Amino acid sequence: MRSVASSKDTVVSFPTQSKDQAPAFASVEHVSPRSASSDGAINILIVDDEPKNLTVLETVLSDPAYRLVKAESADQALLALLADQFALLILDIRMPGVTGIELAHMIKERKKTAQIPIIFLTAYYNEDQHVMEGYGAGAVDYLHKPVNPDILRSKVAIFAELYRMQREIRESNQALLAEVAERRHAQEQLRELNNTLEHRVTERTRALRASAALLQTATDNASVGLVTLDGDLRYTFANPAYCRIFGLQETIVGRSPAEALAPTYAQQMAPLLSRALAGERISCELSHPATPRPDGRFSHYSMVFEPERDGDGRIVGVVTVVFDITDRKQSEEHIRLLLREVNHRSKNMLSVVSAIARQTKAPSQDEFMKRFSDRIQALATSHDLLAESQWQSIAVSDLIRAQLAHFQDLIGRRIHLNGPPLKLSIGGAQCVGMVVHELATNAAKHGALSNQVGSVDITWQLKNQVGGERFVISWLERDGPPVMAPASRGYGSTVIKGMVELNLDGEVQLDFRPSGLSWCLACLATKILEKE
Amino acid sequence: MTKRVLIVEDDALLALDIAHQLSDAGFEVIGPATSVAKALRLVAESGCDVAVLDVNLGKETGAPVALELRARGTPFVVLSGYSSEQHPAAFHGAPFLAKPARPDVLVAMLRKSIGA
Numbered sequence: 121m122r123s124v125a126s127s128k129d130t131v132v133s134f135p136t137q138s139k140d141q142a143p144a145f146a147s148v149e150h151v152s153p154r155s156a157s158s159d160g161a162i163n164i165l166i167v168d169d170e171p172k173n174l175t176v177l178e179t180v181l182s183d184p185a186y187r188l189v190k191a192e193s194a195d196q197a198l199l200a201l202l203a204d205q206f207a208l209l210i211l212d213i214r215m216p217g218v219t220g221i222e223l224a225h226m227i228k229e230r231k232k233t234a235q236i237p238i239i240f241l242t243a244y245y246n247e248d249q250h251v252m253e254g255y256g257a258g259a260v261d262y263l264h265k266p267v268n269p270d271i272l273r274s275k276v277a278i279f280a281e282l283y284r285m286q287r288e289i290r291e292s293n294q295a296l297l298a299e300v301a302e303r304r305h306a307q308e309q310l311r312e313l314n315n316t317l318e319h320r321v322t323e324r325t326r327a328l329r330a331s332a333a334l335l336q337t338a339t340d341n342a343s344v345g346l347v348t349l350d351g352d353l354r355y356t357f358a359n360p361a362y363c364r365i366f367g368l369q370e371t372i373v374g375r376s377p378a379e380a381l382a383p384t385y386a387q388q389m390a391p392l393l394s395r396a397l398a399g400e401r402i403s404c405e406l407s408h409p410a411t412p413r414p415d416g417r418f419s420h421y422s423m424v425f426e427p428e429r430d431g432d433g434r435i436v437g438v439v440t441v442v443f444d445i446t447d448r449k450q451s452e453e454h455i456r457l458l459l460r461e462v463n464h465r466s467k468n469m470l471s472v473v474s475a476i477a478r479q480t481k482a483p484s485q486d487e488f489m490k491r492f493s494d495r496i497q498a499l500a501t502s503h504d505l506l507a508e509s510q511w512q513s514i515a516v517s518d519l520i521r522a523q524l525a526h527f528q529d530l531i532g533r534r535i536h537l538n539g540p541p542l543k544l545s546i547g548g549a550q551c552v553g554m555v556v557h558e559l560a561t562n563a564a565k566h567g568a569l570s571n572q573v574g575s576v577d578i579t580w581q582l583k584n585q586v587g588g589e590r591f592v593i594s595w596l597e598r599d600g601p602p603v604m605a606p607a608s609r610g611y612g613s614t615v616i617k618g619m620v621e622l623n624l625d626g627e628v629q630l631d632f633r634p635s636g637l638s639w640c641l642a643c644l645a646t647k648i649l650e651k652e
Numbered sequence: 653m654t655k656r657v658l659i660v661e662d663d664a665l666l667a668l669d670i671a672h673q674l675s676d677a678g679f680e681v682i683g684p685a686t687s688v689a690k691a692l693r694l695v696a697e698s699g700c701d702v703a704v705l706d707v708n709l710g711k712e713t714g715a716p717v718a719l720e721l722r723a724r725g726t727p728f729v730v731l732s733g734y735s736s737e738q739h740p741a742a743f744h745g746a747p748f749l750a751k752p753a754r755p756d757v758l759v760a761m762l763r764k765s766i767g768a
Contacts, residue, residue: 460738464708467733468663471752475669478755551664614668622686623664 161187162283163204164276167197167220168212168241173265177210180269181276194218198226201233207283208276213242237279241265345421345442347372348428353393355380356437365421365442396425396438405445420449472499479611491561495611498523498557502550513543513650516552516580516593523556527569534569539580542591548648551623552593558612559595559639567637568600574636575599582645589645597636605632624648655766658700659684660691660717661731662709666751670704670731673755679762686710691717695724702766703728704758705746707739715742727765729758 164186166177174190181188189204191197194217197209209227213220220240227233237260261275339346345362349355355372363372372380377389385406392402406421422445428437476495482488505514505522517537521528527535544552556578560569568574580593597603606613616639617628626643657679661667667684675681682700685691687709694700695717703721705714705728719742721728730748732739739748747761 460734464733467751468666471666471669471733472663474752475665478669479672554665614672615665618668619664622667622684 161185162207162280162287163187163189164208164210164280165189165191165197165200165206166210167191167194167215167223169193169215170212173212173241177267177272180267180272185280186276194223194226197223201227201230206233206236208279209236209238210276211238211240213240237261237282239263239275239279241267343444345440347440348437349377349393349440350437351397351435353377353397353438362440362442365419365444392423392425393438393440396427396440397435399427399435401426406442417446419444419446421445469499476611479614481610494561495554495557498554499550501525501557502553505553506546506549511546513545514549516542516544519544519549519553520556520578523553524560527560527564530569534575536575536577538578539593540582542580542582543650544648545650547623548650551620552648555616555620555639555641556595558615559637562612563597563600563637566601567603568597571599571601573599574601583642587644590642591645591648592640592642594638594640596638600636603632603634603637654678654680655701655762656680656682656698657762658682658691658694658698658703660703660709660714661706662686670755670758674704674759674762677755677759679759688712688714688716692720695720695726699724700726702726702762704731704762705729705743707732707734707743713740713742715740718742718746729761729765731758 162185164181166174166181166188167190168174168177169192171192174192178188178190189200189206191200193215197211200206209224211220211223215223218226224238224240227236227238239261241263243265260279263272263275339359342359342361345359345365347355347358347362354374354376358368358372362368366381366385368380377393378386380386381389388406392404395402402425404423406423407418421442424441426439426441427435428439430436473496476499477492480488480492480495482491501522502519505519516539520537521531524531524535531537563569563574563576568576575598577596577598578594579596580591583590583592613630617630620626620641621628624641624643624647626641626647629638629640631638655678657674659667659670659674659681661670661684664684664686667686671681671684682698683691683694685694691714703717703726705717705721707714707730718728718730718740722742728746730736730739730743730746731751731753732743732748733751735750736743736748747765749758749761
């Protein structure tokens with residue numbers, strides 16, 4: 121039945137629900153691409169080339185739960201489908217250009233839109249061909265125009281519900297997948313953590329084993345004896361060095377010192393162990409004949425007894441350390457002997473100085489002091505030289521030059537040194553040094569060095585002779601003033617003849633020739649030269 | 653009668669010094685000997701009435717000489733740079749002078765040993 125149509129009246133006669141009149145030309149509502157569920161409303165696309173029909177549908181389906189998008193052509197519909205996701209499409213079949221069925225085909229071909237349910241609206245009643253076509257196109261339902269609003273609404277509601285359920289399932293699924301992904305990630309992390317932990321444990325174990333091995337090696341190979349005893353003073357650990365020091369053949373772990381060691385040691389150790397167990401740290405020395413050294417002497421040991429404490433500081437046993445101090449003791453003994461020697465030599469030196477003082481003859485006190493201090497100086501010079509060479513030996517030429525220090529500008533001009541590089545022993549050096557000093561002093565006072573033209577030739581050499589190699593050294597003066605033999609034998613002559621002969625088991629020829637004094641010493645090379 | 657004194661001392665200068673002192677004091681000096689070997693040879697060859705004996709003769713001690721002199725009943729005076737506790741047993745009991753010894757003291761001790 122047709123009612124009187126105004127320009128805004130709809131063609132379809134059914135009571136409208138909404139007072140709102142849709143505009144005559146419906147355009148695609150422009151929306152920013154969004155999922156259907158951003159505000160919970162679901163999108164429904166309605167396509168009809170008649171705007172009036174669109175308005176009617178819009179009115180019928182007006183619901184806060186639905187967001188209705190209108191399109192008047194296939195093109196507009198496709199555009200709309202690009203922009204949003206739709207729960208349902210309501211298509212008018214009879215459209216100019218691309219029909220609803222053709223549109224449906226297109227929609228079904230696009231993967232994104234293939235699953236959207238389609239309700240075809242057709243004005244043609246009983247057109248089975250269309251029905252078949254429509255179902256072939258994948259439609260879900262057909263409705264004949266004029267559409268019964270209630271039926272339309274209830275069908276739409278069903279599809280809406282379907283869509284919502286699907287959406288919920290999808291969302292649920294996604295949430296589930298996300299949770300699964302999270303779980304998997306957490307598991308991965310756990311596995312990694314486990315691996316790291318295991319790796320660390322392996323590393324630590326290895327480090328621990330290595331340090332335990334190192335400790336084992338150290339205590340096994342140490343020359344320091346190390347033992348531990350428990351609260352009952354029984355051995356809980358003994359390293360090889362300890363067993364070696366005390367000559368122990370079998371293991372002593374579990375036994376007491378009284379059972380394990382020789383009685384003398386056990387008896388001496390017992391009170392010390394008790395004191396250590398009571399908290400005292402004791403150190404003592406032990407001279408030990410049980411392990412004779414290759415040279416047959418005793419070994420000396422230092423022993424330290426200490427309480428062993430647990431992590432809380434309670435005493436749980438005793439630790440004993442034994443180490444060899446034989447070398448130290450020998451050094452101490454050596455130093456003691458050296459000091460004794462130094463004392464002895466000092467006494468000797470004082471005696472020599474005393475002898476020099478006694479034998480230095482001089483007409484006056486001043487002259488005495490001069491000669492005496494000269495001779496002491498000669499002694500000191502020899503000493504200095506020897507000390508510089510670390511009391512090993514001195515080269516002949518070095519010694520002579522040192523004793524001729526006062527005349528050093530004459531060396532090469534009026535004093536000539538000639539001989540191979542030979543080294544004198546300490547005794548030989550002291551002897552020759554004093555002689556050279558006396559000869560030089562004498563030459564300067566009365567001999568070749570007392571005028572402007574005299575000269576001295578000092579020559580030394582090694583001579584191979586029956587009985588062994590001999591060292592020969594001579595002092596020959598020339599062009600000095602006329603020589604006279606000295607009236608009395610004083611210190612000087614004692615030194616250059618008697619002392620030298622006695623000291624070196626040699627022969628001295630001393631000639632006061634008119635042309636110049638001549639002095640010559642010959643002795644076994646072994647007596648005067650450094651020991652190889 | 654001139655008494656003969658054997659001097660056993662390894663430092664030649666000291667030995668000669670003692671020789672001079674004792675000679676000046678009227679003794680006849682035998683030696684000096686600077687080693688055990690030399691000393692024992694002189695004892696065997698010449699003999700002596702008294703001896704001045706150093707404990708330390710370089711690397712050896714004068715102990716063998718002391719023993720030989722004791723065996724012969726010859727008195728001797730020990731002259732040493734060491735203290736008496738450090739002397740080998742052979743020297744114990746003999747009169748001892750520490751170096752450096754004053755000549756007059758040494759002479760007196762020698763005369764006393766001979767007289768005893």
